[in-house]
Amino acid sequence: MTVTADLAISLDGYVAGPNVSLDNPGGDGAEPLFEWIHGLASWRERQGLAGGAENRDSELMREWFDATGAVVMGRTMYETGADFWGEDPPFRAPVFVLTHRPHPVLVKQGGTTFTFVTDGVHDALDRARAAAGDRNVDIAGGASTVRQYLGAGLIDELHLHVVPALLGGGLRLFDGPAAAGPRALEPLSVIHTPLATHLKYRFPK
Template sequence: MATTTTKTTTVTADLAISLDGCIAGPGVTPDNPGGDGAEPLFEWIHNLASWRERQGMTGGEENRDSELMREWFDATGAVVMGRMMYDTGADFWGENPPFRTPVLVLTHRPHPTLVKQGGTTFTFVTEGIHSALAQARKAAGDRNVDIAGGARTVRQYLRAGLIDELHLHMVPALLGDGLRLFEGVGAGRLEQVRAEATPLATHLKYRVVR
């Protein structure tokens, strides 16, 4: 009798990070979502063809960075983020956010689900990180769940041992201050899966060893 194998959802965290470990600068607010001085973390993405496609634009650079960004988009079936990330990004994303998947937003403030263009929905979860992840797994089907941020949200999932892979795009910049991804996370072991350098960033993939 033939047997079927059920794919286990991979939980990822895919983030741009500075050489000194920051994923945002200091002073993050809804009007300043990346924080002060954080432009180098994100400006390399803006002209990638795959990123522009997700913003409803044409053109852009078709290069290895764009291929890796498209790989993330194609593999991700649901996203989890914190309320701060949602609040700081909502105006920038507008009515056609780039996720094109269900997004579960961790919050202490209930809010009705928002349905946006392009397949993005924002569902606000007040029951904590495990509930949000369970809902994201169900929504993702056989694709990955990505813990998108911000730093506090990723740290919570790392401390709880719920992230399987870290995808870090290391930008050649030092912020000096800001939101440091691994602050307070504690000790752990990672297995390197990929290390690929381009002129714009070094793309690192690690599997979390349990």
């Protein structure tokens, strides 16, 4: 089992634009971070839609879906994404939401469940590992949640989809003390497509 963090990121290091809100989940000007995903056949399949581009980007997205057995995310990501995902979210796996506010488990269509964890990042990861079986656990976001797991040394692999766009502001992945400090990473792969450059790194133990 591998703990991954898989995120789209702008060339200047942002994973969301400024002014993230329930009505503006990606933040201002962040459309380039996500538009390339929405046209992929593998993404559309997870939304119950037909068609879409069958290309290397779609293959990589499908590989992520197939390899991931559980997901951890922050409460903000859940709240800003819930309306967009609707009753049939694309995860098709148990999702563990970090929060300070208890909430009953939500069971959605397609095998997605949302379990709200109030005991911190380690407890959420332990639950996700137990639910994932032999598949991976992905720390989905947002930036603050990924930084907490990076700072705790709990992420095995970092997968970044670098989109050829400059946002100029917003939420950076590597800002703040939780992600600070010298870290050596082992490059695993670099795949370039017209839509994004897909980077995969491992944190040596």
